[in-house]
Each structure stands twice: as C-alpha cells, then as structure tokens.
Amino acid sequence: MNGGTPMSGRDAKQPEGSLQTSGLTKSFGGVTAVDGVTVSFRQGKVNALIGPNGSGKTTFFNVVTGMIKPDSGTVTYRGRNLTAKAPHRIARAGIGRSFQLCRVFPRMTVLDNVLAAAQPKGLKGLGSGHGKAETEKARYWLTRMGIEHLEHAEARNLSWGQQKLLELAGVLMTEPELILLDEPAGGVNPALIDRIADLVRELNAEGRTFLIVEHNMELVMSLSDHVVVFDRGRPIAEGTPDVIRADERVLEAYLGV
Ligand SMILES: Nc1ncnc2c1ncn2[C@@H]1O[C@H](COP(=O)(O)OP(=O)(O)O)[C@@H](O)[C@H]1O
Numbered sequence: 039m040n041g042g043t044p045m046s047g048r049d050a051k052q053p054e055g056s057l058q059t060s061g062l063t064k065s066f067g068g069v070t071a072v073d074g075v076t077v078s079f080r081q082g083k084v085n086a087l088i089g090p091n092g093s094g095k096t097t098f099f100n101v102v103t104g105m106i107k108p109d110s111g112t113v114t115y116r117g118r119n120l121t122a123k124a125p126h127r128i129a130r131a132g133i134g135r136s137f138q139l140c141r142v143f144p145r146m147t148v149l150d151n152v153l154a155a156a157q158p159k160g161l162k163g164l165g166s167g168h169g170k171a172e173t174e175k176a177r178y179w180l181t182r183m184g185i186e187h188l189e190h191a192e193a194r195n196l197s198w199g200q201q202k203l204l205e206l207a208g209v210l211m212t213e214p215e216l217i218l219l220d221e222p223a224g225g226v227n228p229a230l231i232d233r234i235a236d237l238v239r240e241l242n243a244e245g246r247t248f249l250i251v252e253h254n255m256e257l258v259m260s261l262s263d264h265v266v267v268f269d270r271g272r273p274i275a276e277g278t279p280d281v282i283r284a285d286e287r288v289l290e291a292y293l294g295v
Pocket residue numbers: 066069070071089090091092093094095096097098
C-alpha cells in the first residue's frame with residue numbers, strides 16, 4: 039500500500055504510483071474481465087502484471103490505453119485523469135503500448151511501419167512524405183532494436199521476434215515515458231528474448247517506466263522490480279519477485295486450485 043496520500047496535480051516527484059487505477063471495472067456480457075481493480079505501478083521501474091490466461095491482463099491494458107471504455111472506475115497517470123480518453127490522447131500523455139498479437143502492417147516496409155507508428159492516428163498522413171528528422175529518428179530506433187539492416191524488407195518477411203522489435207521501435211517513436219508491453223516474449227526465440235530483455239533494461243536505465251504482461255516467469259522475475267498478480271480480474275498479490283515467488287495464492291491461482 040502506498041500510504042493513501044492524495045494525489046495532487048502533476049507532481050513528477052510522486053514516489054509511487056505513476057499509473058494508478060481505482061475501482062476499474064469492465065464486463066463483457068456475463069464475464070467481468072476487470073473487476074474493481076485498484077492498483078498502482080512504480081514510476082521509473084519495471085513493473086510486471088502476471089496471472090493465468092483469462093485473468094484480465096489484456097483487458098486491463100485495453101482500458102488503460104483507451105481502446106476499451108471501462109464500465110466504472112478511473113485511470114490516472116501522474117495525477118492526470120485519463121479515464122476513457124481516446125487512445126491518441128493517452129499516447130500524448132506519455133503512454134505507449136505493444137499488442138499481444140503484434141500490430142505491424144505486413145506488406146509495408148520496416149521503415150514505413152515505424153514511420154506509420156509515429157502518426158498519432160495510424161495510417162493517416164502516410165504517403166505524404168516524412169521529414170528528414172522523422173526518418174532519422176525511425177532509423178535510430180531501428181538501430182537500437184538491431185534491425186536497421188531490414189529497413190527495406192516487408193514486415194511480413196521478418197521473424198516473429200523481429201516483428202516484436204519492429205513494433206517496439208514504432209512505440210518508441212512517440213517518446214513514451216511509460217511503455218506497456220503485452221507478452222513481448224510470447225512465441226519469440228530465446229536469442230531474441232534476451233535481446234528484448236536487454237532493451238527493456240537499457241530503456242529503463244534511460245528513465246522509461248515499463249509495465250509488462252508476460253508468461254515467461256524467468257524473464258518476469260529477472261526483469262521486474264514490482265510484480266502485480268491478477269486472478270479472475272482482480273489483483274491477488276503484489277510485491278518484489280521474491281515476495282511473489284513465495285506467495286501461495288499465486289501458485290494456487292496458476293494451478294486453478
Ligand atoms: N472483446 C471481448 N469480448 C468478450 N469477452 C472478452 C473480450 N475480451 C476479453 N474477454 C474475456 O475477458 C476475460 C479476460 O480476458 P483477457 O483480458 O484477454 O485476459 P488475459 O489477457 O489475462 O489472458 C476472459 O474471460 C475473456 O474471454
């Protein structure tokens with residue numbers, strides 16, 4: 039718990055809780071995917087959100103990033119109320135995200151994909167030419183991802199892991215301070231998982247906050263400062279990786295006891 043200090047304005051020095059939700063709820067028909075979630079994540083840290091399949095992690099991301107409107111509850115980021123704001127407004131507030139199933143345009147080149155991601159409303163504005171500075175910036179992020187040699191390749195010709203890196207390059211084009219990654223290692227080969235882990239560490243050392251949904255426990259435990267566990271749409275445990283490892287409720291949730 040973080041002491042219950044009320045948040046005021048946009049205080050960048052808030053010790054905790056960069057991203058906070060209160061009573062966040064979203065149901066689909068009879069299924070309450072996110073069930074009254076009150077949680078806060080650590081600014082400047084690598085946070086993980088774990089839990090069994092269907093526990094509401096992706097829905098939580100979708101509500102936080104404005105893809106889905108909550109039935110009730112609030113989302114605030116550094117004291118700003120972002121509840122139910124449009125995705126491009128949330129991006130402008132400094133939050134970027136990747137998708138579980140990766141969102142790239144398969145028949146567009148790698149470079150064009152990154153440039154498209156920089157457009158606040160997606161494809162609009164593509165084809166009208168990009169400024170030199172923007173193209174340089176896209177090349178910079180492709181280089182950081184280690185896929186700059188693929189800039190002229192069509193995205194569909196990249197491996198799955200390379201597509202994840204491409205998507206991350208696109209996310210970084212909007213200069214997010216908080217980055218939400220939905221299963222960054224899912225389906226990715228071990229060498230590229232290490233690359234993604236190193237990138238998260240580097241980007242975090244440069245001041246970016248992460249919130250990562252991931253099933254690879256070894257990766258989660260080695261990367262994270264703070265772990266939140268969901269079960270059936272609710273947080274059931276939170277703490278350091280060591281605390282989470284030792285928590286029987288977490289094991290029970292995974293075993294379906
Ligand atoms: N668009 C949707 N329509 C109906 N049910 C959904 C939808 N999205 C998610 N759900 C349901 O909500 C629950 C949580 O799903 P999800 O957020 O994808 O979980 P996770 O990412 O933790 O696996 C599941 O029972 C899922 O079937």
